[in-house]
Amino acid sequence: MTAPANAPALSLDRFLPYRLSVLANTVSSALAGAYALRFDLTIPQWRVVAVLARTPGLAAADVVERTAMDKVAVSRAVAGLARTGRLRRATAAGDRRRSVLSLTERGWSVYRRIVPLALAYERRLLAELSPDEQAQFEALLSRLLERSRRLGPAGDARV
Amino acid sequence: MTAPANAPALSLDRFLPYRLSVLANTVSSALAGAYALRFDLTIPQWRVVAVLARTPGLAAADVVERTAMDKVAVSRAVAGLARTGRLRRATAAGDRRRSVLSLTERGWSVYRRIVPLALAYERRLLAELSPDEQAQFEALLSRLLERSRRLGPAGDARV
DNA sequence: CCGCATTAGTTGCAGTTGCAACTATAATCC
DNA sequence: GGATTATAGTTGCAACTGCAACTAATGCGG
Numbered sequence: 001m002t003a004p005a006n007a008p009a010l011s012l013d014r015f016l017p018y019r020l021s022v023l024a025n026t027v028s029s030a031l032a033g034a035y036a037l038r039f040d041l042t043i044p045q046w047r048v049v050a051v052l053a054r055t056p057g058l059a060a061a062d063v064v065e066r067t068a069m070d071k072v073a074v075s076r077a078v079a080g081l082a083r084t085g086r087l088r089r090a091t092a093a094g095d096r097r098r099s100v101l102s103l104t105e106r107g108w109s110v111y112r113r114i115v116p117l118a119l120a121y122e123r124r125l126l127a128e129l130s131p132d133e134q135a136q137f138e139a140l141l142s143r144l145l146e147r148s149r150r151l152g153p154a155g156d157a158r159v
Numbered sequence: 160m161t162a163p164a165n166a167p168a169l170s171l172d173r174f175l176p177y178r179l180s181v182l183a184n185t186v187s188s189a190l191a192g193a194y195a196l197r198f199d200l201t202i203p204q205w206r207v208v209a210v211l212a213r214t215p216g217l218a219a220a221d222v223v224e225r226t227a228m229d230k231v232a233v234s235r236a237v238a239g240l241a242r243t244g245r246l247r248r249a250t251a252a253g254d255r256r257r258s259v260l261s262l263t264e265r266g267w268s269v270y271r272r273i274v275p276l277a278l279a280y281e282r283r284l285l286a287e288l289s290p291d292e293q294a295q296f297e298a299l300l301s302r303l304l305e306r307s308r309r310l311g312p313a314g315d316a317r318v
Numbered sequence: 319c320c321g322c323a324t325t326a327g328t329t330g331c332a333g334t335t336g337c338a339a340c341t342a343t344a345a346t347c348c
Numbered sequence: 349g350g351a352t353t354a355t356a357g358t359t360g361c362a363a364c365t366g367c368a369a370c371t372a373a374t375g376c377g378g
Binding site: 037 | 167168169170171172175176180182183184185186187188190192193206210212213225226227271275276277278281284285286288296297299303304307308313
């Protein structure tokens with residue numbers, strides 16, 4: 001079986017979704033390795049910590065909304081953090097379904113120690129680009145993020 | 160427990176690794192949904208098909224090298240494709256460890272039908288950007304990819 | 319040649335993830 | 349105000365993933 005002469009070509013390493021996936025995976029693994037090794041923290045847990053550090057007192061559903069994680073992932077990350085004493089879970093006054101999540105001192109301590117590592121890694125990565133290029137990349141990335149959210153599944157009827 | 164006044168700030172939605180991960184996931188899910196639904200194909204399988212369509216006759220190890228997938232993922236994707244008759248597996252003459260992989264007519268058929276969908280999705284995504292911006296984004300992305308490969312785990316001694 | 323290291327690929331197992339079903343609580347609407 | 353619907357969060361289960369151990373075949377040093 002050999003390539004049909006008229007097949008439209010798609011080279012994986014010029015295909016944007018593939019390239020994005022490779023970059024995101026490489027970067028995430030680099031960070032995940034460091035988190036796991038030093039702080040016994042998974043990426044979902046780290047995300048929850050980061051969100052709660054910026055906005056204490058959120059409910060799990062709020063975390064879902066701000067992180068593009070699904071609610072099961074949040075639930076388990078929260079459970080793990082609570083189990084290891086890095087997060088406190090209370091019940092919202094007036095709505096006993098909702099939780100009120102906040103970091104404990106141990107949670108804050110993890111956050112304070114990770115942030116410099118995370119930012120240092122980000123800087124090392126972005127050092128590849130000039131400040132102008134960094135700004136451009138971030139701006140373009142924002143627009144693609146926005147667009148990707150609006151776009152439905154590939155090949156949708158509404159193409 | 161409340162935020163220490165002096166904690167360095169890290170806002171998740173300005174953190175590049177996080178943003179990359181969200182974009183890559185959104186895009187991959189959009190594509191994966193379409194592949195699975197229409198062609199009963201996983202993303203790893205699709206990658207193997209795409210590579211073999213461009214370069215028939217590779218061994219599994221070659222596919223690993225070209226795709227940033229690990230060899231277990233490739234092995235299973237290949238097994239799945241072979242099981243469903245979309246890929247043929249032969250033994251290399253002169254080295255009976257190596258396989259020689261190629262698409263069957265059914266494999267080619269899947270490829271021919273997916274490529275337009277995949278490219279259409281990519282176009283819809285990139286339509287957000289002007290042609291100039293597209294070129295810039297791709298160029299910056301390439302450089303970040305390159306740099307991320309060189310960079311080790313975060314917080315390495317060799318910071 | 320013979321043993322030891324190396325490479326190709328597979329398989330087992332353990333941990334993770336994602337969906338759907340479930341429980342509990344709250345809101346809505348006759 | 350009681351039935352219905354909706355929301356918050358958890359749990360069970362099945363599929364996926366990733367690592368390490370394994371088999372099979374080859375290469376290499378002496």
